[in-house]
Amino acid sequence: MNILRTLRDKPWLHPTAAATAAQYPGPDTTAAMRILLRFILAIVGVLFFLFIITFLARSQYPDFEALAGQPWQPFTDPSRLWFNTALLACASLAIQCGLGGTRAGKLNVTVAGISAAVFFTILFLVAQFDLWMHLQSMGFYIAGSPAASYFYLLTAIHGLHLIGGLVVLSNVVFRVWYDNNPQSLTAPLRLCTTYWHFLLGVWLVLFALLTSRPETINALAAMCGF
Amino acid sequence: MQNVAIADQPDHLHDPQTFITKYVYSQDHKVIAIQYGLTAVFVGLIALVLSGLMRLQLGFPDTFDFIDPSAYLQFVTMHGMIMVIYLLTALLLGGFGNYLIPLMVGARDMVFPFMNMLSYWFYLLSVIVLLASFFVPGGPTGAGWTLYPPQAILGGTPGYDWGIILMLASLAIFIVAFTMGGLNYVTTVLQARTHGMTLMRMPLTIWGIFTATVLGLLAFPALLVSAIMMMLDKTLGTSFFMPALVSLGENLDYSGGSPVLFQHLFWFFGHPEVYIVALPAFGMVSDVLATHARKNIFGYRMMVWAIVGIGGLSFFVWAHHMYVSGMDPKFGFFFATTTLIIAVPTAIKVYNWILTLYRGNIHLTVPMLFAIGFIFTFTHGGLTGLFLGNVTVDLPLSDTYFVVAHFHMVMGVSPIMVLFAAIYHWYPLMTGRMFNERLGKIHFWFTFLGTYAIYLPMHYLGFLGVPRRYFAMGSTDFIPESAQSLNASITISALIVGLSQLIFLYNVFWSLRHGKPAGHNPWGATSLEWQTPDVPPRHGNWGHDLPKVYRWAYDYSVPGAKDDFIPQNHPISAFEQTADQHEGHK
């Protein structure tokens, strides 16, 4: 482990450290951005992790009813969710294509990729909103049952993170357009792509969790010690 | 986010010219640090006044008509919340973190200056929202700083309507502010260190701030999660934390939620929060001690490991705040064990501070006095922590004044001692002038002796069994009359300590104009922030070239050297090379 070796360094001895003085990596914007993104992903990960833990804890109270399992429950047939998932997956795919475009220096592929990603992301958000309306019309209100509360809460938080991503992405695109230098797009776009994939992953986890049948949820909760 | 200010060439950084760009819309970490600092001190003074009002009621009950039970609980709540979050967290990380990180690691600024500026403005917004709750119908929330549901959002608690909503909103904004700042601190430490500044050459201040920031970034989400869910319970009627209940005779629509779940989330944030405050203080006091004792910090590596170890362990001890909360009592075994384990690295830190003094050459300057005061108060507070952390001993003491005395000693007085040490220590660098030494010493004596006069007796109220958060004790069969005189004396000490802080404020502002010019490096310190070409450092910090680092931050009294300190940016001289080889063969 590198970090363990670092922590065992005896800094008061000069020769060992003198060697590293030469290894100054220099200010590196991309590296800094990458560290930033890693921390952001860690924070967002912790946020959703904690939500999920509370979900599992809450699921063990007697009034909890999962949203799937019985015919009258909305996600026993999760086809709408699969459709939404497909939209978000398309967005992820499109932004990946866009990234490939910048690497290959193909501006039109980049533009098409990013545009498609933005389009599919917005479509996903609209579809999620429509799903909310659908649930409301079925009588599953936010304060109706704990599982419904969690559904609205988690999708809202996930959606807000996507919107945040869109703001950053538009900022990146705007800058590129402003500087007229497509090459500088690669590094920030790679970070955006990672973020999109990450949010797709988060969504898949949420999807799996929210449509789980009671037995699955109980098993998961038991694994966490609730 | 593209304008990363770690460019090696200073011409990229234009000195801001107008008042607005220099002091208001500024992206300079030093200005942002001062903004953070002044705002934090301002709200801190409000919280200090609130504590004075509380103490008036406790020391002299049945005297003041304007302090009724609702107002009292509101004072308690706001005092606690402001002190922990809006003063200590903001001042230690937003203030000192911002000021010291780039200077100590040899960077020109934070890596993301714009985000850094946003961080301050969000912080200011959170403070405004918080203070706004004093002016809404019902006033601020009086649910205690822990904001436990269900009472926090039910009638029967002051400010259960507007107050709690504004409090939760303010916390959420604060968390956003902290996250933006914190991302900057960690990225700057990891990515913008100058030539030769290896991780293990960093001063302990940076280690403390860095670890605390990582803790904060990972722990604040827990508070955010609980704030969001409680907000939904309050406004939309969900039942995350709210069980079926009858509030003041009214059957409410809630059902099935778990108040204990909130407590788990809250303390999963709350305990690391203790170390978010403590670790930067640990770091800074180490540097103050080393500088003024003219001796290297003893056991530097152990100190770093202890900081990292305490930081890691702090995520596994949270439920020691909940031994009597009604959670499964079997958890007590686990959490008592982890809690007492964390005492070991903490004790090692105390030993190493004292061993730094041992065989040193101690200058009893004002920062040093505060640092010594810190060791005393922290030892005291740490040892009483062993009572509360040990699950059985906690039973009679939990929820009494023993708890209040303990956490004020360890988390109030101790970090504030370090804050004063740090302010006096770095004042010459920040302003270019020395503070008034005499006033500083008077301030120290009032603060040090006064706070001990407050909190030592308070532990004994706790042993008696006097519960905390009581507006008035009335009469009981187990508390003797004399306890009231103890309370009165505590109040008098508290008022004296509170008033003596005016000496400090006067000193800070008086010395800005009338202090002796400090010149370069008045303490003879080794670390990088004292080696800037200008005092106070200008925008960009380092003039034309970034400094090069050749050694660790603690080369004090090196045998054979001309002076009793060698700054980090001084190249290795020949005699040191030989000394090293000698050491290496040992």
Add this chain to the structure above:
Amino acid sequence: MKIVVALVLLVIISLVFHWLSPWWMTPIASNWGTIDTTIDVTLWITGFVFVAVNLFMAWAIFRYRHDPSRRAHYEPENKKLETWLTVITTVGVAAMLAPGLIVWADFVEVPEGADEVEVVGTQWQWSYRFPGADGVLGEVDSRFVGEDNPFGMSPGDPAGTDDVLVSSNELHLPIDRPVKLLLRSKDVLHNFAVPQFRVKMDLVPGLVTYVWLTPTVTGKFDILCMELCGIAHYTMRGYVVVDQQPDFDRWLAQQPTWADMQAIPAGDPVAGRASYATCAACHGQQGEGNMAMNAPALAVLPDWYITRQLEHFKHGIRGASEADEFGRQMAPMANMLSDATAIRNVTAFIATLEPNSPTATLDGDPQKGAAYYTTCGACHGAQAQGNYALQAPRLAGQDDWYLKRQLENFRLGVRGAHDGDTYGHQMVLMARSLQNEQSVNDLLAYLNTL
């Protein structure tokens, strides 16, 4: 060098304060002496470390104070020393932890055959439930809580009918029998704490928590709520009386069961009209009150409140104090009502009277009074309409001169000081937050506007 002296003195003062302090744990009255032992162990170990660390520091500061002719010793680390310190600290910590965990194992494990008693907390009162003859506590649910069913007893569960319901804040326990206290809250978090018993535990709505102990000393001990539960948190007091077994049995037999409580018939207003004739002489035909006779309005008061006050007057809980001139006049009047049925009837009659609005007799600033009323409103209601659940009577429409006198009586302990006056106790603590006559006038001026 002052700091060296100060450090040494602080250590000495701390020790002297500790040894001489009259403020120490109240004598124990339960089986949890082991908890006190763990505190002693912790105190000795931490005390030793406190003295050693600080005296060593003081010595080091003195010995190594600044001397221009000398240089500090250069020593980056000393592995051996650090290892030793770590080992010694670990041993010390283990010495504190081990007894703690052993005692905790006892705390977690309730002995077999322990009696079960339920403690119910609600804002800001205690009540208790014993399982009755069948030894089983009946089911409860907060859905069923109401005026007629303060414990929320489930109507469908036959096990509940013989449950003994103690609506007072006084709990009796037999000496030397282990008891498991089941803790239940109807609204928010509370904490059941008796300092003499050493153990405490939160009451959590939605859960039933527990704590167990064996009382070992007879006597009367305070119960305090130790988890912030709202404005009147500090008034949430109760008593636990530890009795010899026969005394306990006698007390328990006097308490009503759930079946008894359900069997109480409603009052008969027609029968009550006759008894009221005596009352009308002072309180007026319509229960409108009479300032000249110092008789408050009755028509505004809820029947449960009048019932309780009549009982209090009858049993010397109210109107027994020398200083309560008008209360003393009322006590013999209340005695004329022979039994509980007579009281029920007369209150049922009073409930039929129409309240009329009183005239203000005091000068005050209603706006200032509104601020003072915030706290009162928590129990008495935002419109001063009163609240049965909190046993807080209606204040709106009551004569201000009467309320002023009662506030004064509460503040001075003329009323509410009797052990039997649970809610009066709370008012004693509350009334003390207004000391100034003008503040009271302001408050009452505000009440006159409601």
